[in-house]
Amino acid sequence: MDSTQSFRFFNRGPSAAARLIFFVLLSLLLLFIDARYKHLESIRNVLALPIQATQRLVTNLITQPGLLWDQFNDYLDTQGNLARENIQLRQQHTVYATQLLQLQVLQAENAHLRNLFEVSQQADFPMQMAEIVYHERDIFKRKVYVDKGSQKNVVAGQVVMDETGVIGQVTRVYPWLSEVTLITDKDHAVPIQVLRTGLRAVVFGSGNISNLALRYMPISADIQVGDELVTSGIDGTYPPGLPVAKVIQIERDPAYPFARILCSPLAGVDQQRQLMIISGLHKLPELPPAETIPAEIKGKKSRRSKQ
Amino acid sequence: MSDQFSKDQEFLLPATGTFIVLSIAAALLLNWLPWQGLWLALRPDFVALVLLYWCTHKPHRIGIGIAFIVGIFADVADSSLFGQHALSYSVLAFGGIMLHRRIQMFDVREQPLQVFPLLLASYTTFAAVHWVTGGKISWEYFLGCLTSALLWLPMSMMLQSMRRTRIDPDEL
Numbered sequence: 498m499d500s501t502q503s504f505r506f507f508n509r510g511p512s513a514a515a516r517l518i519f520f521v522l523l524s525l526l527l528l529f530i531d532a533r534y535k536h537l538e539s540i541r542n543v544l545a546l547p548i549q550a551t552q553r554l555v556t557n558l559i560t561q562p563g564l565l566w567d568q569f570n571d572y573l574d575t576q577g578n579l580a581r582e583n584i585q586l587r588q589q590h591t592v593y594a595t596q597l598l599q600l601q602v603l604q605a606e607n608a609h610l611r612n613l614f615e616v617s618q619q620a621d622f623p624m625q626m627a628e629i630v631y632h633e634r635d636i637f638k639r640k641v642y643v644d645k646g647s648q649k650n651v652v653a654g655q656v657v658m659d660e661t662g663v664i665g666q667v668t669r670v671y672p673w674l675s676e677v678t679l680i681t682d683k684d685h686a687v688p689i690q691v692l693r694t695g696l697r698a699v700v701f702g703s704g705n706i707s708n709l710a711l712r713y714m715p716i717s718a719d720i721q722v723g724d725e726l727v728t729s730g731i732d733g734t735y736p737p738g739l740p741v742a743k744v745i746q747i748e749r750d751p752a753y754p755f756a757r758i759l760c761s762p763l764a765g766v767d768q769q770r771q772l773m774i775i776s777g778l779h780k781l782p783e784l785p786p787a788e789t790i791p792a793e794i795k796g797k798k799s800r801r802s803k804q
Numbered sequence: 805m806s807d808q809f810s811k812d813q814e815f816l817l818p819a820t821g822t823f824i825v826l827s828i829a830a831a832l833l834l835n836w837l838p839w840q841g842l843w844l845a846l847r848p849d850f851v852a853l854v855l856l857y858w859c860t861h862k863p864h865r866i867g868i869g870i871a872f873i874v875g876i877f878a879d880v881a882d883s884s885l886f887g888q889h890a891l892s893y894s895v896l897a898f899g900g901i902m903l904h905r906r907i908q909m910f911d912v913r914e915q916p917l918q919v920f921p922l923l924l925a926s927y928t929t930f931a932a933v934h935w936v937t938g939g940k941i942s943w944e945y946f947l948g949c950l951t952s953a954l955l956w957l958p959m960s961m962m963l964q965s966m967r968r969t970r971i972d973p974d975e976l
Contacts (some may be wrong), residue, residue: 516868518896524872524894527887532937537886544880552836552881559837578823631838635882636845636945669883676883683940704940 507696536670545671556631579722624775625649627657630674639682639702641665643772646673656775662740662764663687663728664772679766680741681706689741691731694719697729700742700760709742711758716749718756726760736775740764816967819862827854827963828874836881845944848952851878852896852926853959856919859900860907871897885905888933912960920953 511519531537625645633640645651647670655667657677666685671675678685683704688699696719698777703710714720724744742760749756831850837845849872858866875890881891899922900907907918928948935941 513868513898513901517894520868520872520894521891524875524887524891527890528885528933528937532887540888542882544877548836548877548881551833555833555836556838611879632840633883634836634839634844634943635884637938637940640883683938 501543512532540669545674546736549671549674553630624773625651627651627675627772627774629772633676637683639679639685639704639706639766640668640734641677641679642674643677643774644674645676646671648672651675651774652776656735656739657772658739658775659764659769659772662742662762663735664762664764664766664769666734667774677772680709680762681766687735687741688729688732689726691720692725692727693721694724696720697731698726700726707761709760709762711744711760712755714756715754716751716756720744720747720756722747725763810827817969819858819865819967822868823967824858824862825925827858830854832874832877832881834879842944846951847948848928848955849923849948850861850955850959852893852923853952853955854963855893856896856900856922856956857960859897859964860904863901863904866897867901868894868897885933888930891933892926892930895929896922899925903927912957912964915960916953916956919956920949923949923952 510516510622527537535716612618627643627645628641629643633642643657651667651670653667653670657664657667658684663680665677665679665682667675668678680687680700681702681704683702685702686699688697689700698711698714700709700711711720712728722744725740726742726744728737728739728741740763744758745761746759747756748758828851831854834850835847855866855871855874859871871893872890875888875893876886876895878884878889879886903918903922907915908920924946927946931941931945
């Protein structure tokens with residue numbers, strides 16, 4: 498094949514520059530379509546199947562020796578350690594048992610009150626366990642992949658949490674994998690409520706591992722360091738009442754209209770391996786039809802909002 | 805040692821299609837290992853290096869089109885936007901093809917300096933797409949460009965030695 502090269506003096510097809518322009522335009526077109534529309538998802542899914550299979554194989558080959566070593570260590574774990582752990586767990590168990598009793602009483606009371614107020618019962622959210630397979634290899638993003646996909650009825654938009662709080666949201670579903678965007682991902686928004694005061698707000702990821710930002714809160718907002726933020730459930734995506742973050746720092750500079758509020762996520766966003774996927778997509782009543790606004794005002798409004 | 809690499813260019817075995825495909829596949833697998841944190845930033849882009857090697861050494865076989873297809877695969881695996889890797893690899897391949905005579909003129913030890921701007925161009929393209937769509941750039945991403953340039957020397961020596969005939973030509 499190589500030897501035939503010398504005979505083709507002039508018919509090498511279009512020049513390198515022409516090819517570059519063609520492929521650059523093609524990839525720009527793909528970029529545009531992928532960023533704006535969802536047409537390419539099916540192609541991506543088809544291509545992803547073999548790629549993810551090999552990726553997983555390679556990852557397993559690399560991590561398997563580590564797992565074996567862990568098991569060996571477990572085997573060597575001394576009896577003393579186990580006994581100590583046992584005592585600790587027993588103590589914890591008694592604490593939890595008493596708390597559970599209280600919880601049952603509270604639940605009964607709560608159900609009663611809800612019936613009184615004719616508030617529709619909050620649904621029990623079905624959940625399933627999933628395990629992190631690997632991290633996103635893109636330095637610009639905070640994403641992980643978990644081992645449950647559309648075969649296990651995972652749907653994009655479901656909420657992912659560990660036992661202490663919200664970790665993120667399923668953003669893309671493959672047949673056997675799904676992609677979870679962590680709440681610390683840049684500009685990932687979670688609608689929340691301050692537990693102490695009931696103040697509603699939206700918390701944004703800052704792209705940093707350990708920080709979330711509470712933006713657009715007026716300086717006078719009643720918020721303190723140590724306040725716990727839970728999901729408000731107003732958006733219909735996140736079930737209400739899941740712990741999200743804790744306020745760690747507040748800067749009130751009168752020169753700016755908004756306070757700078759930093760929060761740290763409550764869940765071990767970068768520590769856990771086992772996660773829970775919660776389907777919190779309960780049916781909300783439909784939005785009332787938008788009022789028909791006269792065209793002039795509408796034009797003005799949109800212009801203002803663009804500024 | 806270095807003379808040996810530049811002198812015996814003529815005695816290299818013709819690169820078979822399977823060898824090229826296997827080398828690119830191996831590079832893709834290396835890229836797909838579970839890199840994290842600082843290691844991810846320092847990770848050399850193996851695929852870019854192998855593509856650049858073939859673009860400079862066999863510019864008539866490996867061109868912008870193949871770089872584009874490999875880029876699409878990388879896009880799917882990294883779940884970046886479709887065409888992001890493809891764009892940066894196309895730019896890289898173009899650079900490699902345009903400068904392949906110049907790069908081959910240099911001794912293998914001087915090549916990393918020649919290769920670095922090409923890699924930088926490709927990294928910049930990738931980051932620029934991120935900047936346009938996401939609005940931010942993390943500068944540590946460009947560290948990978950440096951390590952890639954450093955890896956050029958051992959990697960091109962390795963691929964070169966794999967293409968050399970096993971039998972010593974002076975034997976007969």
